[in-house]
Amino acid sequence: MAVIIFFVVRFFFGNDIAEKLQELAGDSEYTAPVRIYSATAEQILGDYLENEVAADGRYRGAIIDVSGMTKSVGRSVSGDMYVTIAGQTRLGIRSFQGFFPDSANSDLAAIRKGQRIVIRCRVDGMFINVIGRDCMIPMQ
Structure with missing residues (x-):
């Protein structure tokens, strides 16, 4: 349909207007807004412990508001700041760790x-803890 319109405009109004319309049509890309999901650290950890492949398909790359009780606030060996949120796991040693x-x-x-x-955070998968990157404290 766009090709037909291009040729009709070109025939009646000349090449310059047709080319300008084509440029404008090509510049108008729609970008969907980013969806933000909510989940508890317990829910995310449970999903990863049940089936890591399925949880990666659901969470990896997604932006999620993760809620729970703070387990620790610190710096990694490389100096990156993080917060860990406790999740109820069998041994209680795994958490959601947001950088x-x-x-x-x-x-x-x-x-x-x-x-x-x-x-x-943007979920980055599981390596001992479930890892979140590019984290922030959302406005309440």
Whole structure:
């Protein structure tokens, strides 16, 4: 249909207008808004422990508001800041671990162990803990 319109406009109005319309049509790409999901750390960990492949298909790359009780706030060996949110697992050793940029320093300094929290992260899969990257504290 667009090809027919291009040739009709070109025939009646000339090449310049037809080319301009074609450029405008090519520039108008629709970008869907990013969907943000909500889940508890317990739910995400349970899904990963039940079937890591299925959980990756559901969560990996998604932006999720993860809620739960703060287990720890710290820095990794490489100096990256993180928050771990406890999940109820068999041995209690696995958590959701969200990594934050340095700009979140003041937000993380205000968090206390045992505090109920919500963090927004892009899920990056499981390596001992379920890992979240590019995390932030969403506005309440």
